[in-house]
Amino acid sequence: MKIRLFAGTLFLLVVLVAVAWQAARQPRPVALTPTISGKEEYCLTCHADLPEISASHPVESFGCVLCHGGERLALDADLAHSTMRGGSNPSDLAVAGLSCGGSDCHSGSPELQRDHVGRVLTSIQTTYAGAIASLRFSFGAQDSLAARQAIAPVQALHPPAGNQDQRPQYLEAFDPAAESNPFLQSFGENCLNCHLRAEALPGNEYARFTGCAACHPPTAGSDLSEPDRQPVHQLTTAIPYTQCNACHNRGNYDLRTMSFVPRPDAPADRLHDYYQPITQFTRCEYELDCLDCHTRTEAMGDGYLYNDQQEQQYVQCKTCHGTLTEPPLTRTIRNEADLALRLAYLNPDVPLQIGDTIVVTDKGEPMWNLRQLTDGSFEMVTKVTHVRYPLPLVQGSACTQKPEEQESRYCHACHAVER
Amino acid sequence: MRPSFFHHLHPPTIPASQSRFRYTLGAGGYSVFLTLVLLVSGALLMFYYVPTPAEAGPSIQMITFLVPFGALVRNLHYWSAQILVVVAAIHMLRVIFTGAYNSPRRFNYLLGLSLFVLALFLDFTGYVLRWDEGVRWALVAGTNLVDSIPWIGPGLYRLVMGASQPGPAALTRFYTWHIFGLVVLLLGVGVWHIFRVRRDGGIAVPPPEQRSTPQRISRFELVRREGLAALIGTAVLLLVSAFIPAPLAPPMSEVTSQAADSSAPWFFLWVQQLLKSGDAFWMGVFVPLVVLAVLGAIPYLLPAVKPDELGRWFPRSGRPAQVLALILVLAVLGLTLAAALAPPA
Structure with a gap:
């Protein structure tokens, strides 16, 4: 019996050593108490090597859970990640309202234009309404080009302004299975890849996420399918044209087979390779980044629903360059609450301050990177590349435009570069 | 050697052949051992567990991941509880298969059976205290069974849940039952059960003249064996608890209407399988109660085992009880297996 008791004690001792070894193997928890939530979280135990997502979202204030969700106390990867919003992308539009939204964040006051999440749901990049309406009209499923359906049902944040306003009040969900025409069914199956709810097509040149993260993290060109890749953990408002090109200029729709034909090349030279060979460009269209001219509401919506892209995109050559009779519209910044200052603050390479006069669009949107200098001339500072360009005005130039011909094709007639 | 307090908890001597491990399987002793582990580990868990719907899940995550040795204590509590159900069932089957349930022990047999039921209730209430997605289905299904009982069901449901649906009141009640009500009952009936073992003459043995050997072992030897x-037992429990974590799921949410894990705890899988084949009350409440009643009726309705056949496995005169118990065991195991192997809905 004594031997048995000795053996039993020995066994227990060996087990105790094993228990101690197992306890020593556990990771040492790394706590973070973000100032906004005030709730301790332990994500940094494993994710200490992640770069801070942006200067506007310091990890000491935001932590991880506020945006990503997840189990803040769990040190088991599966459990910790099980309740994350949108998997690895909390900005997917299915959950962006919870992750990026909130009245203190990006679902804030519409008057202050802080309602980004609500507006982006109405954007043509989200609804895809123009393409759907155009196809349904072409194949006889609807009797006009007016948009009726979107990728997901959506209500306009602002009602159409009066009876003459053709913009829709709401859009129903486009359901390819409910279409009787086989071409529309194929369209539904093969061509719904380029909106903010859609997963990107495979390939580095299409590399983007969904929702807000389709544009704001610079993913273009990276291999997102690599399972062991370091997560792209960066948000920016200085979005380079290459990110836009993850969707735009990536191929053509073949209307005979109703399928998307991706372009086979990986373009390098922007002017000669990137864009469709038949289209014409002026220098600003291939030297600047898309967002140097196109505004936030053109890309992210303004709360109205639009019938198609042309209706939502309203910036023209004259917005910056004016016409023969008029200089561009301008506004002098009078106080700190001016939206232009807020936008410039995010991109400090544009030294904007109270008293500066900037170009504004027809709708009053600030072109905050287009300043009037003391000598009365205008200067553009590009948002991504930080290059300064003098802005030539039409007024006083040798331009022979007709006042009513302001579409880009009329300008291209003289100003397109040889390709 | 003067007997210590622990020696005094045991009879001075017991028959050698009935004190062998292969006769008792140590199941009664291990049940006491596991209960003690459960009491100690449960008391430690009470320092950290917060019984509110919002905090239950996070506090268990805190115990599991952040409290030093918290995971070990929680795993010890979990595994002791699971093993207790198995060990207590083995103890009951040992009693049936050795014919030890007859008068004068038949009342103690009922006490033992009620201890088993209490252990199941403790297991279920403890399971619910996780208040996470893994237990939501079992909580809803289990309490709906209560609701399905004719006449008294709805009232009983309100009594159990404290409200018309799972919420803070239900969690408080499950917690109070788990750490107080059921524990007091378990300890009371448990002490009574152990007292009755000695009052009823210790372990069942044949009359002195019919024993194969007159040898007895002393309480000193018995305590050494224990x-x-x-x-x-401690070593095995520690080993299991250090390396196999107790289950944990994301905290219960109101958002998802469909529970991620729609299965009962393993000891009620057989009831879940029964529920697939019929009405909630008849299959989920009535049949289990009948099983319990049949088990309880064994010493009262079936012929007694002959005294000279006591003290060994499978006495011939105890066949009806053995067959009945075997059928019940096979049925429960078969249903459990069917439920466990069924593809998820």
């Missing part, structure tokens, strides 16, 4: 069993 010490060895406790050493091995």
Whole structure:
């Protein structure tokens, strides 16, 4: 019996050593108490090597859970990640309202234009309404080009302004299975890849996420399918044209087979390779980044629903360059609450301050990177590349435009570069 | 050697052949051992567990991941509880298969059966205290069974849940039952059960003249054996608890309408399988109660085992009880297996 008791004690001792070894193997928890939530979280135990997502979202204030969700106390990867919003992308539009939204964040006051999440749901990049309406009209499923359906049902944040306003009040969900025409069914199956709810097509040149993260993290060109890749953990408002090109200029729709034909090349030279060979460009269209001219509401919506892209995109050559009779519209910044200052603050390479006069669009949107200098001339500072360009005005130039011909094709007639 | 307090908890001597491990399987002793582990580990868990719907899940995550040795204590509590159900069932089957349930022990047999039921209730209430997605289905299904009982069901449901649906009141009630109500009952009936073992003449043995050997072992030897069993039991429990974590799921949410894990705890899988084949009350409440009643009726309705056949496995005169118990065991195991192997809905 004594031997048995000795053996039993020995066994227990060996087990105790094993228990101690197992306890020593556990990771040492790394706590973070973000100032906004005030709730301790332990994500940094494993994710200490992640770069801070942006200067506007310091990890000491935001932590991880506020945006990503997840189990803040769990040190088991599966459990910790099980309740994350949108998997690895909390900005997917299915959950962006919870992750990026909130009245203190990006679902804030519409008057202050802080309602980004609500507006982006109405954007043509989200609804895809123009393409759907155009196809349904072409194949006889609807009797006009007016948009009726979107990728997901959506209500306009602002009602159409009066009876003459053709913009829709709401859009129903486009359901390819409910279409009787086989071409529309194929369209539904093969061509719904380029909106903010859609997963990107495979390939580095299409590399983007969904929702807000389709544009704001610079993913273009990276291999997102690599399972062991370091997560792209960066948000920016200085979005380079290459990110836009993850969707735009990536191929053509073949209307005979109703399928998307991706372009086979990986373009390098922007002017000669990137864009469709038949289209014409002026220098600003291939030297600047898309967002140097196109505004936030053109890309992210303004709360109205639009019938198609042309209706939502309203910036023209004259917005910056004016016409023969008029200089561009301008506004002098009078106080700190001016939206232009807020936008410039995010991109400090544009030294904007109270008293500066900037170009504004027809709708009053600030072109905050287009300043009037003391000598009365205008200067553009590009948002991504930080290059300064003098802005030539039409007024006083040798331009022979007709006042009513302001579409880009009329300008291209003289100003397109040889390709 | 003067007997210590622990020696005095045991009879001075017991028959050698009935004190062998292969006769008792140590199941009664291990049940006491596991209960003690449960009491100690449960008391430690109470320092950290917060019984509110919002905090239950996070506090268990805190115990599991952040409290030093918290995971070990929680795993010890979990595994002791699971093993207790198995060990207590083995103890009951040992009693049936050795014919030890007859008068004068038949009342103690009922006490033992009620201890088993209490252990199941403790297991279920403890399971619910996780208040996470893994237990939501079982909580809803289990309490709906209560609701399905004719006449008294709805009232009983309100009594259990404290409200018309799972919420803070239900969690408080499950918690109070788990750490107080059921524990007091378990300890009370448990002490009574152990007292009755000695009052009813100790372990069942044949009359003195019919015993194969008159040898007896002393309480010193018995305590040494128990010490060895406790050493091995502790080591095995620690080993299991250090390396196999108790289940944990994301905290219960109101958002998802469909529970991620729609299965009962393993000891009620057989009831879940029964529920697939019929009405909630008849299959989920009535049939289990009948099983319990049949088990309880064994010493009262079936012929007694002959005294000279006591003290060994499978006495001939106890066949009806053995067959009945075997059928019940096979049925429960078969249903459990069917439920466990069924593809998820």
